[in-house]
Amino acid sequence: MSGPVVVMGVSGSGKSTVGAALAQRLRVPFADADDFHSPANIAKMSAGEPLTDADRGPWLDDIGRWLAEHREGGVMSCSALRHIYRDRLRAACPDVVFVHLTGTPEVIAARQATRPGHFMPTSLLASQFDTLEDLGADERGVVVDVDRNVDAIVERVVAAPEIAGGTR
Numbered sequence: 001m002s003g004p005v006v007v008m009g010v011s012g013s014g015k016s017t018v019g020a021a022l023a024q025r026l027r028v029p030f031a032d033a034d035d036f037h038s039p040a041n042i043a044k045m046s047a048g049e050p051l052t053d054a055d056r057g058p059w060l061d062d063i064g065r066w067l068a069e070h071r072e073g074g075v076m077s078c079s080a081l082r083h084i085y086r087d088r089l090r091a092a093c094p095d096v097v098f099v100h101l102t103g104t105p106e107v108i109a110a111r112q113a114t115r116p117g118h119f120m121p122t123s124l125l126a127s128q129f130d131t132l133e134d135l136g137a138d139e140r141g142v143v144v145d146v147d148r149n150v151d152a153i154v155e156r157v158v159a160a161p162e163i164a165g166g167t168r
């Protein structure tokens with residue numbers, strides 16, 4: 001493995017599902033950034049209010065610490081919507097690789113809407129897309145469209161040179 005992987009994307013894109021399956025496939029530990037949110041952040045999102053950069057700062061630092069502790073292998077599902085958020089994760093763990101799960105708002109909204117018992121309301125999806133910044137040419141990562149089954153997404157990820165071909 002070439003470094004820890006962050007599976008990124010908007011709410012409902014499949015980060016938790018694909019991240020867990022990818023970790024199992026790679027036989028490395030898995031963590032979900034949803035579990036790192038403070039109660040205040042959860043309350044805010046549950047009330048339909050988007051998080052701000054300030055809300056996300058300490059959360060990203062905790063995730064960065066987890067990545068640094070899993071430099072030899074690990075998968076973290078984390079929205080990591082903006083370039084500056086990914087910069088913050090790279091500052092903590094420079095060899096992190098991003099897997100961006102992309103999809104149309106229609107496909108993702110349908111998945112988010114049918115997911116049972118999650119704190120994130122569907123009303124926040126528009127702000128997630130507004131906040132999202134695609135991976136730049138300067139960023140180490142892979143983009144995978146989610147309009148296929150989970151196994152196919154995982155196979156696509158493990159076949160990517162950024163994931164399989166590293167020297168670490």
Ligand SMILES: Nc1ncnc2c1ncn2[C@@H]1O[C@H](COP(=O)(O)OP(=O)(O)O)[C@@H](O)[C@H]1O
Nearest residue numbers: 010011012013014015016017111115148149150
């Ligand atoms: N490739 C896929 N095909 C069909 N359903 C999917 C796929 N990936 C995820 N799902 C479903 O879509 C919903 C959102 O997935 P989830 O992993 O919770 O997304 P996220 O963690 O990005 O919010 C869940 O109900 C999940 O079972």
Ligand SMILES: O=C(O)[C@H](O)[C@@H](O)[C@H](O)[C@H](O)COP(=O)(O)O
Nearest residue numbers: 010011012016034051056079120
């Ligand atoms: O930065 C954010 O606004 C949040 O991290 C957000 O992107 C994330 O989507 C929520 O934690 C909900 O969790 P799900 O992505 O699992 O819906």
